[in-house]
Amino acid sequence: MASAPQAQNLPLLYNDLVPLNVEQHGNYKLRIENKAPYLVGVHAVPLTIEEFAPCQRFLPIVFSAGQNPVPLALMGLNEGVNTIVDAEGNLLREDGYVPAYIRRYPWMLVRLNPEKEELSLCFDPTSDMIGEFEDGQPLIENGEATQLTQDLLKFCEQFEESAMRTQAFMTELVETGLLMEGELSISVPGSEQPFVYRGFQMINEEKLRDLRGDQLRKMNQNGMLPLLHAHLMSLQGMSEVFNRQQRLGLGPVPAFQIS
Secondary structure, eight states, X not given: OOSOOBTTBOOTTOSOOEEOOHHHHTTOEEOOOSBOGGGTTOOXXXXXXXXXXXXXXXXXXXXXXXXXXXXXXXXXXXXXXXXXXXTTOBBSOSSSOOOHHHHHTTEEEEOSSTTSOOOEEEEOTTOTTEESOSSSEESEETTEEOHHHHHHHHHHHHHHHHHHHHHHHHHHHHHHTOEEEOOEXXXXXXXXXXXXXXXXXXXXXXXXXXXXXXXXXXXXXXXHXXXXXXXXXXXXXXXXXXXXXXXXXXXXXXXXXXX
């Protein structure tokens, strides 16, 4: 989820990645805008386990399909639908949780040399937030990284560490056999057939209830059980996301796949 990307296989949201350096970017500044055009058409982003608790109140948490699932925060139930930004990327709500994956953009730690462990701070040069602007906060001064850049680096390091813990959590979760193919059915007044959503994974509550006492105790001690409960609680928000889509005129379609 947060490993070094290959040029032909960039992570979600990123169009390109270049390392920040003094020679080329000495006059670059960061400009903060209250809009996110890069989120238009993005209905789900990866989530780390540290975010389950704050996120579950505002966005549903599911797991991607396939043999190597990752946690996802859903901003829309249909492909290409995002209920937290409009078509121009203007934020539609400020009362909800914004996943760290979104807050990290356009920055990312990248392993430039596959033979070394060192990670370099890179950014997406196609972003409107970084450039040689008259306004904005400088990234480099007197040939050195500013406090802002140091803080950005620290945030990306923390994200990378959290992503590794999330990967370990997912490995253990898959081994428990608690994941199952998810399905959500939402009935709409005036519609003969309910809207059925599939293509994701979720915790099998029946299997979770049937776990032996020693298994539950272990999951509670290692912190896994509260995370599973946060995931299950968050699923109540699926209907709210559906209703937001309706209010925004982004009506659902019968078929749905979370990719």
